[in-house]
Amino acid sequence: MAEQLPYKPRPGEIPTDPGVYRFRDAQGRVLYVGKAKNLRQRLSNYFAPLRTLHERTRRMVTTAASVEWTVVPTDVDSLQLEYMWIKEFDPPFNVRYKDDKSYPFMAITLSDEAPRVIVTRNRRIPGAKYFGPYPKVWAVHDTIDLMIKVFPIRTCSDASYRKAMQTGRPCFPGQIGKCGGPCSMKVSIAEHRAMVDDFIAFMEGGDERFTRDLTRRMHEASAAMDYESAAKYRDQLASIDAVLGRSALVLPQDEDADLFGIAEDELSAAIQHFVIRGGRVRGVRASTLDKEIDISGAELVDQILQRTYGEASGEQVPRRVLVPALPDDAAELEEWLRARRGKKVEIAVAQRGQRAELMRNATLNAQQALIRHKTRRSSDYSTRTQALTDLQDALGLDDAPLRIECFDISHLGGTNVVASMVVFEDGLPRKDQYRSFNIAETSDDTDSMYQVLRRRLAHIDAPEEVEATTVIAEAGDALGDAEDLVVTERRKPRFAYPPQLLIVDGGKPQVEAAARALRDAGRTGIGLCGIAKRLEELWLPGEEYPVILPRTSEALYLVQRLRDEAHRFAITHQRKRRKRDIASILGEVPGLGAARIKTLLRHFGSVAALRRAGSAEIQEVQGIGPALAEAIRAHLAGPSATLGSTDGFDSVLVGAGSDSDASLAPPTG
Numbered sequence: 001m002a003e004q005l006p007y008k009p010r011p012g013e014i015p016t017d018p019g020v021y022r023f024r025d026a027q028g029r030v031l032y033v034g035k036a037k038n039l040r041q042r043l044s045n046y047f048a049p050l051r052t053l054h055e056r057t058r059r060m061v062t063t064a065a066s067v068e069w070t071v072v073p074t075d076v077d078s079l080q081l082e083y084m085w086i087k088e089f090d091p092p093f094n095v096r097y098k099d100d101k102s103y104p105f106m107a108i109t110l111s112d113e114a115p116r117v118i119v120t121r122n123r124r125i126p127g128a129k130y131f132g133p134y135p136k137v138w139a140v141h142d143t144i145d146l147m148i149k150v151f152p153i154r155t156c157s158d159a160s161y162r163k164a165m166q167t168g169r170p171c172f173p174g175q176i177g178k179c180g181g182p183c184s185m186k187v188s189i190a191e192h193r194a195m196v197d198d199f200i201a202f203m204e205g206g207d208e209r210f211t212r213d214l215t216r217r218m219h220e221a222s223a224a225m226d227y228e229s230a231a232k233y234r235d236q237l238a239s240i241d242a243v244l245g246r247s248a249l250v251l252p253q254d255e256d257a258d259l260f261g262i263a264e265d266e267l268s269a270a271i272q273h274f275v276i277r278g279g280r281v282r283g284v285r286a287s288t289l290d291k292e293i294d295i296s297g298a299e300l301v302d303q304i305l306q307r308t309y310g311e312a313s314g315e316q317v318p319r320r321v322l323v324p325a326l327p328d329d330a331a332e333l334e335e336w337l338r339a340r341r342g343k344k345v346e347i348a349v350a351q352r353g354q355r356a357e358l359m360r361n362a363t364l365n366a367q368q369a370l371i372r373h374k375t376r377r378s379s380d381y382s383t384r385t386q387a388l389t390d391l392q393d394a395l396g397l398d399d400a401p402l403r404i405e406c407f408d409i410s411h412l413g414g415t416n417v418v419a420s421m422v423v424f425e426d427g428l429p430r431k432d433q434y435r436s437f438n439i440a441e442t443s444d445d446t447d448s449m450y451q452v453l454r455r456r457l458a459h460i461d462a463p464e465e466v467e468a469t470t471v472i473a474e475a476g477d478a479l480g481d482a483e484d485l486v487v488t489e490r491r492k493p494r495f496a497y498p499p500q501l502l503i504v505d506g507g508k509p510q511v512e513a514a515a516r517a518l519r520d521a522g523r524t525g526i527g528l529c530g531i532a533k534r535l536e537e538l539w540l541p542g543e544e545y546p547v548i549l550p551r552t553s554e555a556l557y558l559v560q561r562l563r564d565e566a567h568r569f570a571i572t573h574q575r576k577r578r579k580r581d582i583a584s585i586l587g588e589v590p591g592l593g594a595a596r597i598k599t600l601l602r603h604f605g606s607v608a609a610l611r612r613a614g615s616a617e618i619q620e621v622q623g624i625g626p627a628l629a630e631a632i633r634a635h636l637a638g639p640s641a642t643l644g645s646t647d648g649f650d651s652v653l654v655g656a657g658s659d660s661d662a663s664l665a666p667p668t669g
Contacts, residue, residue, distance in 0.1 A: 007066050008047045014040040019071040020081045023064040030089035031064050035078040039069050055537055055548060060093045075332040083310045095289050095303045106131040106144060108200060114161060114181045114189055115196045116154040117144055131203050150236045151199040152180025153192065255279045257320040260304060261362025263370045267291060267560065270370035271304055272362040288373045302327035309337055317341035322350045322359065374557060383554055384427030390555035394547050397527045401501035402426055406562040408505040409448045410570035417442055419452040420570035424562060436573040446513035449504055453517035460498045501527040503562055508539050515541035531563050589635050591628050599623065611636050
C-alpha cells in the first residue's frame, strides 16, 4: 500500500485560514465535508502516512481523488457553509442519520382569524406556534384533549369553521363540546384569541398562574354555594394536574433549554433530545446515526447541533443547550445559534444538580435506544440470513456459519484470568450453551486464548451427556404389586457441536494463537477470524491485511453483537469470581458468617474502604463487636488477604455478578 496519496497538496499550498474542505472521488461526487479553524493543520491529519490513519479515514482518503477547500472570514461562517454543503451534497462519509422519521408536534395556527390547535408533522405552517416534538401521536392527542377542557379553543377544520360562520350554526365538534372557537357560537373572536394566548402561555411554562386562579375561583364558587361552577373549576384543575403529571418539573421554572443525551460505540450513536420549556420536559426526540469517520464525542456533539438547528430560527433555538461534552468550537457555535435566535445562547455541560440528573436520564434512554438499534436487525429472519451470507462471502467460507462461537479473555492486571465463550446459532444467541473458563496459569493473552481453544476443541464430537433420573414405584401403587424401577433420560445441551466459525477478540497475535490451537487439535473445516479493537477489522490467519466489512453490511452488526456479548459474559463471570474470593477470605475470620460478610460489604461499599477502616469504624456495623472488628482488620492486613491487583476491582464488588443472563450459563469449564 502506498504511503502517500497522489492528490496530496504541495507543502505550503494549503492556507492556515479558517474554512471548509471537500473530498471528491474520480467522478466528482463529494465524499466528505469538514470545517477547520486552520485548514493546513486539519488537512495535514488526512495526509499522514496511511498506516497511521484510522481504517475508516483511510478508506475515505483512498476512495477520494481530490480535495478542495474554501477560505471563509470567520469560524462562524465555516459552520454555516459546512452545514449548507452537507445538506446539498449528502456526503456518504459524513455522519448518517438513520432515524429520518418526522415527529408529531402540537401547533397553534396563529395566522388564522380564529387560531386552532392541531397535530402535525409539518414544521412549515406560516405563523404557527409549535410545541414538541412528541414521541407518539397519541401523546399529543391526549395532551390536547386535556388542555381544551381548561382552554376550550378551536379544534375543528377550516372548512367546518367557514361553514359555521357563514350559516350561524355551530360546527359539529362545537355541538359535542370538542371545539370552543367562535364557530361554536359561545365566544367572540376577541374572547377566543384571549383563550389562545392563555393556552400558549400555559404550554410555555406559566402553569402556576392558572392553577392559582382556578383554585381561587373554585373556592369563591364554593363559598357562594355555586357548586356547579366549583365542580367545573375542580375538573379543570384536575386536567391541569394531569398535563403537568406527564411532564414532571426537572429544572427551575424559568429554564428554557434543549438537552442532548448521547450513547455511542465505534459504529453508531443514539441521541435523546429533551425539549425543556418552563423547567419541564415538553418534548422528546430520539434519533440514531451511523459514524462513517472516526470522530470524538465532542465532534459528534458539533455535528448533532448543526443538524438540529441548521434551519431553526427564533424561539426554536433555546436560551441554553446542554450537552455531554463541549465541542472545540463552542464559542463559534454559540455565535452561530445567537444569529438564529436573535438573543444570547449558551452551550454548557450538565455537571451537577438537577441538570446532571436529567442528563443521566437522557443518556440512559440513549443507551437503551442504541441497544435496540443494534439488536433490531437480528429480530428479522431475512436480515439474519443476509448477515450470515455477508459473513460467509467476506471470510471466504464454504458455507454460511450457522453456528458461531466467540471467545474473549478478561483479567485484572494479569490476575483473575477468565475467558468466555458465547454461541450464536442462525444469528441468534444460544445462552444455554454459553461457557466460562478459569485460567490458572498463563503468560499472556495469546497463551490464554490457546489454552481456552484447546480445552473447547477437545469436546468436539464427544459423546452426548445424559442425565439419568430414577423413580421407584412402591408395591401396591398404580404400577403393580412389585417394585418397579423407572429410568428417564434428559439430554444436556450439546457442547460437542462443531462450529462453522470461531471468532476471537483480538488482532493478528490472538488469531495466530487460535490457529495454532486448531492445528494442534487436528481440526479442519472450521473458519477462524479475530475482531480488532476498533471492530471494523477482521483478521484471518496468515493474512497480512485485515478484511474490512462494508459499512452497510449486516454482518458488521452481527460481529459487533457477538463481540459485545462475549465481553459482557466474561466480565460477569470475573466479577462473580472476585466476589466469591473476597467472601471466602472474610469467611476465614472466626465468628464472621455469610450474613455479616454481606452486611460489611454493603456498609463499606468496597473492599478497599474496608481495608482502610480502623477497628472503631468496623465496630459501627451492626453485629460487629471490638474483638471481631480487630480480627477482621488484622486478617485483611495480612498476606492471606491478597487477591492480586485491585485496580478497577473494589468498585464492582457490591452487587457484582447480578446480570440476569448469567444464570443461563452452564457451570465453569
